[in-house]
Amino acid sequence: MRFEAMLALRHLTSNRGQTALTVGAVAVGVVAILFIRSVISGVQAEIVDDLIGSLPAIVVKPVEKFTARLADTDSRAAVDVGAGSDILVTREQKRPQQREEIAGFAGVEAQLRTFPGVRAIAPVAQGGATIRRGVKRFNVSLTGGDPAGLDTVIGMSKNVIAGKWIGLAPDEIIIGWRLADDAGIRLGDRVRVEGATPNLAGSYRVAGIFRTGTEGGDLGAVYTTRRTAQSLLGLGANVSHLFLQVEEPFAADKIATRIAAALPYKTENWLVTNSTALEGIQGMNGSRDMISAFALMASSFAIASVLIVSVVQKGKQIGILKSMGATDGQILRVFTIEAGLIGLTGSLLGTAISFALLSWLMTIPLPPGPTPFPKHTVLFPITIDGWTFTGACSAATFATMLAAVLPARRAAKLNPVEAIRG
Amino acid sequence: MSKELLIPFPVPPKAAVVRTENLVKTYGANTANPVTVLKGVNMEAQAGEFVAIIGQSGSGKSTLLNILGALDVPTTGAAYIAGTNIAALDGDGLARLRGTTIGFIFQFHHLLDEFTCLENVLMPVTIAKGAPTRDDTEYAKMLLGRVGLTDQMHKPPGQLSGGQQQRGAIVRALVNRPKVVLADEPTGNLDSRSGADVFVLLREIAKETGVAFLMVTHDDRLAKAADRVLRMEDGYLTEARL
Ligand SMILES: Nc1ncnc2c1ncn2[C@@H]1O[C@H](COP(=O)(O)OP(=O)(O)OP(=O)(O)O)[C@@H](O)[C@H]1O
Ligand SMILES: [Mg+2]
Numbered sequence: 067m068r069f070e071a072m073l074a075l076r077h078l079t080s081n082r083g084q085t086a087l088t089v090g091a092v093a094v095g096v097v098a099i100l101f102i103r104s105v106i107s108g109v110q111a112e113i114v115d116d117l118i119g120s121l122p123a124i125v126v127k128p129v130e131k132f133t134a135r136l137a138d139t140d141s142r143a144a145v146d147v148g149a150g151s152d153i154l155v156t157r158e159q160k161r162p163q164q165r166e167e168i169a170g171f172a173g174v175e176a177q178l179r180t181f182p183g184v185r186a187i188a189p190v191a192q193g194g195a196t197i198r199r200g201v202k203r204f205n206v207s208l209t210g211g212d213p214a215g216l217d218t219v220i221g222m223s224k225n226v227i228a229g230k231w232i233g234l235a236p237d238e239i240i241i242g243w244r245l246a247d248d249a250g251i252r253l254g255d256r257v258r259v260e261g262a263t264p265n266l267a268g269s270y271r272v273a274g275i276f277r278t279g280t281e282g283g284d285l286g287a288v289y290t291t292r293r294t295a296q297s298l299l300g301l302g303a304n305v306s307h308l309f310l311q312v313e314e315p316f317a318a319d320k321i322a323t324r325i326a327a328a329l330p331y332k333t334e335n336w337l338v339t340n341s342t343a344l345e346g347i348q349g350m351n352g353s354r355d356m357i358s359a360f361a362l363m364a365s366s367f368a369i370a371s372v373l374i375v376s377v378v379q380k381g382k383q384i385g386i387l388k389s390m391g392a393t394d395g396q397i398l399r400v401f402t403i404e405a406g407l408i409g410l411t412g413s414l415l416g417t418a419i420s421f422a423l424l425s426w427l428m429t430i431p432l433p434p435g436p437t438p439f440p441k442h443t444v445l446f447p448i449t450i451d452g453w454t455f456t457g458a459c460s461a462a463t464f465a466t467m468l469a470a471v472l473p474a475r476r477a478a479k480l481n482p483v484e485a486i487r488g
Numbered sequence: 489m490s491k492e493l494l495i496p497f498p499v500p501p502k503a504a505v506v507r508t509e510n511l512v513k514t515y516g517a518n519t520a521n522p523v524t525v526l527k528g529v530n531m532e533a534q535a536g537e538f539v540a541i542i543g544q545s546g547s548g549k550s551t552l553l554n555i556l557g558a559l560d561v562p563t564t565g566a567a568y569i570a571g572t573n574i575a576a577l578d579g580d581g582l583a584r585l586r587g588t589t590i591g592f593i594f595q596f597h598h599l600l601d602e603f604t605c606l607e608n609v610l611m612p613v614t615i616a617k618g619a620p621t622r623d624d625t626e627y628a629k630m631l632l633g634r635v636g637l638t639d640q641m642h643k644p645p646g647q648l649s650g651g652q653q654q655r656g657a658i659v660r661a662l663v664n665r666p667k668v669v670l671a672d673e674p675t676g677n678l679d680s681r682s683g684a685d686v687f688v689l690l691r692e693i694a695k696e697t698g699v700a701f702l703m704v705t706h707d708d709r710l711a712k713a714a715d716r717v718l719r720m721e722d723g724y725l726t727e728a729r730l
Binding site: 067068069072076077080382383385386387388389390391392393394395396482483486487 | 550554557559560579580583584586587588592594598600601602603611612614615616618619660664
């Protein structure tokens with residue numbers, strides 16, 4: 067192996083132009099891969115962050131009364147929608163006055179904490195409400211929870227652009243910036259909120275304004291303390307939902323299934339409620355992998371053609387080495403090692419360039435857009451991930467060595483008599 | 489430089505280092521018009537013997553040397569190099585035989601541009617062992633001194649004259665202490681003076697090292713100085729009187 071390594075190294079150092087060309091081809095491939103992957107995973111992280119940052123990963127809610135699984139009533143009509151499915155089909159009209167409540171939620175919360183992977187729990191009182199502003203009425207979704215507790219699950223505080231959320235008083239609410247805009251409400255104004263029934267109503271001070279970047283949030287959501295929501299929604303001491311956050315967002319469906327199987331409650335998880343956005347992410351992954359593969363192929367083809375030319379150029383040398391006792395295997399290894407060194411050097415160079423390029427791109431600020439309250443500050447949300455870099459380096463080195471298989475074989479199989487006479 | 493030093497392994501006299509039995513080589517055996525270049529070559533060369541091979545262009549001299557050098561295999565017949573029939577060896581076996589027992593000198597020096605003269609002449613032992621031993625390096629330096637290349641040994645071959653390059657190639661053919669050295673027109677690419685110089689050197693070193701030396705040449709004056717002359721004609725090899 068020492069002879070092979072020595073000769074490979076000598077080939078590379080004595081033909082600098084060709085070496086620079088091939089190393090450059092690998093580096094360009096690696097830069098392309100790392101750029102596309104870092105940007106796409108950055109964008110994805112941002113999307114997932116936006117989703118999971120403002121949504122509970124899992125919602126635990128009571129099972130509606132007087133309903134039955136279709137499977138229990140008519141087996142022929144049962145639709146298999148997968149394990150853990152909680153689609154309920156009822157034959158009875160839901161009673162309009164029926165309220166879904168979770169009694170003794172502290173006990174349920176304690177039970178939920180025993181499930182592995184659950185990071186935070188917030189009991190909330192949620193239901194429809196109406197904001198009245200003179201003659202205008204705005205239907206909103208009212209969510210009440212302990213401000214600090216809700217922060218651990220849906221991170222309200224980071225969305226607040228004016229006023230406060232932590233330390234909200236019982237007669238205070240926070241609203242979205244578009245609702246404030248539409249209704250002409252300013253921070254500190256008092257508004258009338260009607261709850262479940264017209265007699266459950268009161269006057270509340272707008273203590274904060276938030277933006278989530280979504281229509282539903284910014285136009286149709288109002289947050290307050292749990293007690294305030296409980297009384298407005300007529301829930302008494304009960305809550306309507308328990309919001310959960312989990313350690314690993316993409317495991318939310320499994321945890322939700324386990325909870326639904328173990329406890330007498332229904333669960334909903336963000337992977338199902340946001341399937342459209344997540345399908346978009348999967349589509350991105352597909353195109354990301356395609357681009358990576360094409361970049362690798364392009365650089366491999368470039369390297370293969372350079373190596374084939376180099377084998378032809380070195381035909382006489384290969385012949386003479388064979389006449390001196392070099393075996394086919396030794397010649398094969400010389401060119402394989404050469405490719406390996408090219409791949410490794412190119413990968414490291416590509417990594418260095420990518421790191422510099424991405425680090426610089428990360429600092430470019432987002433230019434002003436249509437929204438007055440942009441959620442993001444940089445143009446390219448980039449994730450620099452060690453595993454991505456390691457993976458790209460390995461893949462590029464492997465692809466380079468793969469590209470060398472044909473030329474190296476050709477060199478090994480060269481007939482020494484013909485090569486020397488050549 | 490004392491001559492005893494140059495004899496690494498004195499070979500017992502009269503041992504047939506090279507021997508062929510009805511060696512036949514046909515090119516294009518499976519084509520419409522096969523050409524039988526060697527029709528039944530029988531020859532022997534002893535250790536320490538210097539044999540010249542002459543013959544018309546295209547008569548099959550290089551073909552014979554390539555087979556004796558384990559670079560090619562005969563169609564039928566046998567070729568024994570230091571007792572091993574090359575017809576019975578596989579690719580790696582042939583390579584090993586070339587690396588340990590045979591030295592080759594071609595019309596062109598074929599020194600590798602990427603290496604210095606010394607590195608070039610050490611290539612056969614580098615291939616065989618991964619790296620030359622101290623002993624190998626000493627031996628190579630001594631041979632380089634013997635051919636007058638002491639001052640050139642750290643230069644790349646491109647900076648050497650044609651005669652110097654060919655002398656480097658001679659040292660390279662000897663560095664693995666072969667039993668047979670095959671030279672295919674080693675002076676063919678040199679002017680007559682440096683050709684004559686190289687030839688004298690070859691003859692002396694062949695005697696000093698005790699190898700069996702087979703040299704193809706077109707120059708009858710050089711052939712005359714050999715111990716024996718063989719002529720390739722019509723696919724057969726015969727003793728020639730010059
Ligand atoms: N690989 C091959 N395929 C077909 N024919 C070949 C091949 N190699 C050699 N020959 C033919 O065999 C014959 C002998 O060739 P060879 O090279 O041995 O001659 P030579 O005696 O060395 O000639 P020269 O003195 O010109 O070097 C020639 O007619 C040549 O055309
Ligand atoms: Mg010839």
